[in-house]
Amino acid sequence: GAGVSQTPSNKVTEKGKYVELRCDPISGHTALYWYRQSLGQGPEFLIYFQGTGAADDSGLPNDRFFAVRPEGSVSTLKIQRTERGDSAVYLCASSPNRNQETQYFGPGTRLLVL
Amino acid sequence: AQSVTQPDIHITVSEGASLELRCNYSYGATPYLFWYVQSPGQGLQLLLKYFSGDTLVQGIKGFEAEFKRSQSSFNLRKPSVHWSDAAEYFCAVGRGGADGLTFGKGTHLIIQP
Numbered sequence: 001g002a003g004v005s006q007t008p009s010n011k012v013t014e015k016g017k018y019v020e021l022r023c024d025p026i027s028g029h030t031a032l033y034w035y036r037q038s039l040g041q042g043p044e045f046l047i048y049f050q051g052t053g054a055a056d057d058s059g060l061p062n063d064r065f066f067a068v069r070p071e072g073s074v075s076t077l078k079i080q081r082t083e084r085g086d087s088a089v090y091l092c093a094s095s096p097n098r099n100q101e102t103q104y105f106g107p108g109t110r111l112l113v114l
Numbered sequence: 115a116q117s118v119t120q121p122d123i124h125i126t127v128s129e130g131a132s133l134e135l136r137c138n139y140s141y142g143a144t145p146y147l148f149w150y151v152q153s154p155g156q157g158l159q160l161l162l163k164y165f166s167g168d169t170l171v172q173g174i175k176g177f178e179a180e181f182k183r184s185q186s187s188f189n190l191r192k193p194s195v196h197w198s199d200a201a202e203y204f205c206a207v208g209r210g211g212a213d214g215l216t217f218g219k220g221t222h223l224i225i226q227p
Contacts, residue, residue: 033214035214040220041220042204042217042218043204045215045216046214056214093158102160103160106157107155
């Protein structure tokens with residue numbers, strides 16, 4: 001079956017602009033996660049959804065970052081007033097339910113802020 | 115808060131030789147432990163996981179890992195590496211439930227012919 005997909009695969013934007021990154025989880029997976037991976041680092045947790053609600057957004061670095069999952073499937077990570085330090089690969093993962101199941105990762109969106 | 119340390123940034127191994135990648139974690143309760151592999155241009159792929167029970171866990175691609183509570187370690191091993199094993203390896207810890215994972219900084223594995 002289809003895995004987690006993320007679009008776009010690459011995004012180049014200018015400092016101060018607004019960007020949206022999309023994640024399509026595996027069909028039927030209720031849990032969805034966003035991570036950020038900077039160069040030479042491991043993924044860093046941002047936010048976790050259970051269904052439509054954000055169950056844990058403790059990893060969002062500041063209020064410029066926001067994510068939604070209005071119908072409990074597709075999720076969008078939104079970054080306002082982008083800064084050069086936001087440049088990273090943004091990873092999305094999904095898992096079947098609220099127990100500690102395997103998280104299946106997408107290929108990521110590489111964001112470059114000029 | 116939990117944390118993960120992967121002390122080796124790079125490791126070089128000859129093809130056919132054995133491999134051990136180190137992972138130490140910090141967590142107050144019984145951790146949920148994972149090893150993921152990331153190849154260039156690929157997403158993270160789960161190699162194996164430990165939740166409870168037998169402390170020696172088997173994974174895909176011939177990998178295994180051993181949970182040692184007394185040493186707070188979860189080292190990854192493979193008896194004989196193949197050139198296709200060259201990749202970045204990440205150890206991660208979770209709290210259980212469906213919380214986000216905490217990853218180490220990764221170990222870059224280089225395979226010499």
